[in-house]
Amino acid sequence: MFLDFLDALRAAKIPASLKEHLLLLEALKAGVIDRNVESFYYLSRSAYVKDEALLDRFDQVFGKVFQGLETSFEAETAEIPEEWLKKLAELYLTEEEKAEIEKLGSWEEIMETLKKRLEEQKERHEGGNKWIGTAGKSPFGAYGYNPEGVRIGQKEGRQGRAIKVWDKREFRNLDNSVELGTRNIKVALRRLRRFARTGAADELDLDATIKGTARKAYLDIVMRPERHNAVKVLLFLDIGGSMDPHVKLCEELFSAASSEFKHLEFFYFHNFIYEGVWKDNRRRFTERTPTLDVLHRFPADYKLIFVGDASMSPYEINYPGGSVEHWNEESGEVWLRRMTDIYHSAVWLNPIPEKNWQYGQSIQMVKTLMEGRMFPLTLEGLDDAMRELTRTH
Amino acid sequence: MRFEGTSGYVATDDLKVAVNAAATLRRPLLVKGEPGTGKTVLAAEVAAAMGAPLIEWHVKSTTKAQQGLYEYDAVSRLRDSQLGDERVHDIRNYIRRGKLWEAFTSPTLPVLLIDEIDKADIEFPNDLLQELDRMEFHVYETGETVKAAERPIVIITSNNEKELPDAFLRRCFFHYIKFPDRETMQAIVDVHFPGIQKELVREALSVFYDIRDVPGLKKKPSTSELLDWLKLLMHEDLPLDVLRSRDPKKLIPPLHGALLKNEQDVMLFERLAFIARRDGKS
Numbered sequence: 001m002f003l004d005f006l007d008a009l010r011a012a013k014i015p016a017s018l019k020e021h022l023l024l025l026e027a028l029k030a031g032v033i034d035r036n037v038e039s040f041y042y043l044s045r046s047a048y049v050k051d052e053a054l055l056d057r058f059d060q061v062f063g064k065v066f067q068g069l070e071t072s073f074e075a076e077t078a079e080i081p082e083e084w085l086k087k088l089a090e091l092y093l094t095e096e097e098k099a100e101i102e103k104l105g106s107w108e109e110i111m112e113t114l115k116k117r118l119e120e121q122k123e124r125h126e127g128g129n130k131w132i133g134t135a136g137k138s139p140f141g142a143y144g145y146n147p148e149g150v151r152i153g154q155k156e157g158r159q160g161r162a163i164k165v166w167d168k169r170e171f172r173n174l175d176n177s178v179e180l181g182t183r184n185i186k187v188a189l190r191r192l193r194r195f196a197r198t199g200a201a202d203e204l205d206l207d208a209t210i211k212g213t214a215r216k217a218y219l220d221i222v223m224r225p226e227r228h229n230a231v232k233v234l235l236f237l238d239i240g241g242s243m244d245p246h247v248k249l250c251e252e253l254f255s256a257a258s259s260e261f262k263h264l265e266f267f268y269f270h271n272f273i274y275e276g277v278w279k280d281n282r283r284r285f286t287e288r289t290p291t292l293d294v295l296h297r298f299p300a301d302y303k304l305i306f307v308g309d310a311s312m313s314p315y316e317i318n319y320p321g322g323s324v325e326h327w328n329e330e331s332g333e334v335w336l337r338r339m340t341d342i343y344h345s346a347v348w349l350n351p352i353p354e355k356n357w358q359y360g361q362s363i364q365m366v367k368t369l370m371e372g373r374m375f376p377l378t379l380e381g382l383d384d385a386m387r388e389l390t391r392t393h
Numbered sequence: 394m395r396f397e398g399t400s401g402y403v404a405t406d407d408l409k410v411a412v413n414a415a416a417t418l419r420r421p422l423l424v425k426g427e428p429g430t431g432k433t434v435l436a437a438e439v440a441a442a443m444g445a446p447l448i449e450w451h452v453k454s455t456t457k458a459q460q461g462l463y464e465y466d467a468v469s470r471l472r473d474s475q476l477g478d479e480r481v482h483d484i485r486n487y488i489r490r491g492k493l494w495e496a497f498t499s500p501t502l503p504v505l506l507i508d509e510i511d512k513a514d515i516e517f518p519n520d521l522l523q524e525l526d527r528m529e530f531h532v533y534e535t536g537e538t539v540k541a542a543e544r545p546i547v548i549i550t551s552n553n554e555k556e557l558p559d560a561f562l563r564r565c566f567f568h569y570i571k572f573p574d575r576e577t578m579q580a581i582v583d584v585h586f587p588g589i590q591k592e593l594v595r596e597a598l599s600v601f602y603d604i605r606d607v608p609g610l611k612k613k614p615s616t617s618e619l620l621d622w623l624k625l626l627m628h629e630d631l632p633l634d635v636l637r638s639r640d641p642k643k644l645i646p647p648l649h650g651a652l653l654k655n656e657q658d659v660m661l662f663e664r665l666a667f668i669a670r671r672d673g674k675s
Contacts, residue, residue: 019563023420032414042410050562052425052553052569210467219475248609 002044005065009048012061016048023047037066053379189260189386201225232263234298234343238308239268239281246351249377250307253349257305265298271312272332273339274323291335295342303389304339304346307377310366311352317365336369346370347385351377402431402438403573403580411568412439419544421507421525423562425551426570429615432550435570436506439548446501448545450492451508458520461491461507462530462539484534493524497541504546511554518561526564573616575602585620589627596636597623600646604653609661614652622651 002024009016024047033039041062049058201223212220235257237250258264267277267289276288315322318333340346348366350357354376357363367374373388375381396412398404404412415422416439424432440447450461466487473481480486496505510518524530525547529540549565551557573581575598582594601622605613614622625648626636635647645662646652653659 015559017563023418023566027414027418030417032417033410038406039410042407043414045407046411046414046566046568050423050557050559050565050567055569206468210471213471 005044005061008061008065009058012057014048014054014058014061015050020048189256189382230263231261232298232302233257233261233265234294234302234304235264235266236273236277236304236306236308237266237268238271238306240270242271242309242311243351246309246377249351253307253377253382263302265294265302267294269308270325271308272316272323273306273335274326274328274332275330275335291339295339300342300344302343304343305385305389306346306348306370308348308350309352310348310350310363310374311360312362314362314365317362317369333369336366340370345389345391346373347388348374349377349381349385350374354381396439396442399438399442401584402434403577403584404438405573405577408435408568408570411566415548415566416443416546418566419528419546421547421549421565423549423551423557423565423567424570425553425567427572427613427615428552429617430570430572431616432570433506433508436504436508436548436550439546440504443502443504443546445546446499446503447506448492448496448499448503449506449508452510452513452517454512454514456513456517458513458517458524459491461493461521462524463491463494463532464489465534488532488534493521493530494539496545496547497528497539499545502543502545504548507547507549509552510549511551511557515555518557522561522564572605578616578619581616582620582623586623586627589623590633592633593626593636594623596633597626600636601652604646607661607665610653610658611655612653612658614654618652618654622648625651 002021006016006021024044027033027043027047033043044062045055045058049055203224203226205222205224208222208224209220212222235254237254243250254266258266267279268281269277273291275291277291277294278288280287312324313322316324316332318331320329320331321327322331348370350363352360352363357367357374363374373385375385375388396404396409396416398409411422412435414420424435426432436449437447439445465484466489470481470484470487492505492507496503528544529538531538578598579594582589582598586594597619601614601619604610629648631647645659645666649659649662653662
């Protein structure tokens with residue numbers, strides 16, 4: 001019963017197991033819900049999904065399995081550029097279909113109709129058979145393009161009002177490749193915690209006290225230092241230029257990191273690491289710290305985190321004098337190697353979406369230099385990065 | 394025995410299904426959601442609706458799983474042995490029952506709330522796996538086994554500070570309380586302040602949702618903050634136009650202290666107000 005559903009969930013990387021499935025069947029048998037689709041949707045959601053980041057994906061799978069909808073897990077585009085739609089249509093439409101469209105009028109008129117229908121759809125959720133995307137009758141659905149990115153015509157719902165609930169996809173924001181707030185970053189950074197007892201002995205060590213008392217036959221109070229997070233982090237942030245669109249993200253990461261780690265040192269750089277870095281971006285030209293000083297000052301047990309888009313001309317990485325701002329005696333590559341040689345646990349966080357990395361030559365170069373330890377600046381990527389950092393010492 | 398919300402708590406359909414599933418099958422219900430969306434209150438309301446006693450276990454960063462079962466007070470026994478107290482001969486005098494023990498042996502079916510389970514150590518949920526699954530545990534010191542006559546209803550809340558282990562999650566029902574939409578919010582307000590002016594609520598709600606929409610807020614105000622703010626507004630008896638004015642010069646809502654809990658957020662609002670004022674002049 002519902003095994004297809006379970007398979008579909010697993011195929012969509014929702015970690016549902018037999019245990020959850022049996023739980024759901026048990027609940028159905030116990031008559032927890034009335035026999036309607038909406039309740040079944042709620043019940044199965046609460047049994048299968050244990051992570052709010054997966055709720056949106058669950059909605060999509062549910063829609064697909066119980067309706068036969070097309071699904072993809074790509075991020076939705078909210079609006080379709082007209083040009084693009086036009087081109088797409090020209091590519092895929094048969095002469096017949098083109099003629100049908102022409103009956104509707106010019107492209108402008110079609111766009112107008114499209115807009116109107118979209119608006120109507122927002123207001124009314126039921127009935128009707130002229131919605132865009134249904135069974136190829138409307139010109140808008142005939143393009144052969146997966147309407148997921150467009151989300152046209154699926155809100156109508158052939159099975160009544162229940163469809164609305166998951167078709168609304170209210171949890172879209174929680175998909176973990178999308179949202180990244182300070183709090184979430186903190187949670188991800190917490191993976192890096194390593195507790196150690198250092199400092200003043202101000203906590204009663206009960207076990208040692210009992211042991212000592214038993215051995216010495218008088219009350220022997222033993223104290224020990226409190227546990228603290230002993231992880232030390234060196235954070236290097238790329239600033240200015242192509243990083244400007246990512247400022248908010250970096251700010252959030254920075255504020256989360258600075259409250260999470262007791263030992264956090266940060267420095268800024270521009271595009272790539274050379275012989276100097278700085279702490280105050282307003283005085284970047286006057287108050288530079290030589291990178292060598294940084295390497296000498298902080299012991300090798302610091303963990304190294306770079307944040308940057310790694311998008312630049314390849315010369316900036318592997319040629320002396322390649323920097324866009326100043327004359328560098330040694331290439332950036334040499335400096336990066338110097339750093340990763342000292343600090344064994346190092347990662348590079350890249351705010352550019354991972355799927356676009358292949359298009360940047362410099363990104364590939366940096367990734368190779370970092371021995372593959374480049375992670376996207378998303379919650380998932382951050383999680384993987386922290387795991388990588390805890391793995392190495 | 395079905396949970397349908399109470400006179401003081403508005404439960405959405407999906408929440409009802411989740412609670413009823415957990416209560417019927419007696420599996421733990423894990424509740425997550427933004428702070429202030431009524432996760433902890435839910436347990437109290439379920440208990441009230443079912444007429445069951447509520448046993449609360451508030452978890453802190455120092456809480457150990459063992460403390461929920463029982464604790465062996467070695468220090469008292471050590472002291473008593475030095476003072477020659479008679480009680481020292483029976484180890485049971487030094488076993489302190491934890492909340493789980495209390496729930497398992499409760500004469501009537503209780504609701505057990507394990508609040509903010511993510512605050513504790515990472516291993517905490519794993520340590521409770523067997524106990525919550527079988528609803529029994531063994532007391533090593535006395536050799537007895539405590540077993541629940543009837544499995545209690547267990548509600549667990551989490552603020553997502555730590556990931557919970559898969560094995561633990563597999564045994565729970567899960568519900569994510571999403572932030573209430575306007576309709577639900579209206580219902581919640583009605584439940585809390587019956588007889589409040591409709592006008593006031595409408596204006597307050599639109600100000601509230603406007604604030605939530607401001608980009609860059611460190612902490613978005615939540616349901617509990619809205620309720621506090623409404624209480625204040627009613628108490629102060631402000632004239633309605635203060636709320637209604639969409640004058641950009643008065644961008645900061647009255648009594649904003651109840652809604653904005655962070656000096657950066659207040660500053661952000663002041664900055665926005667300043668920009669609006671400057672634009673207004675030019």
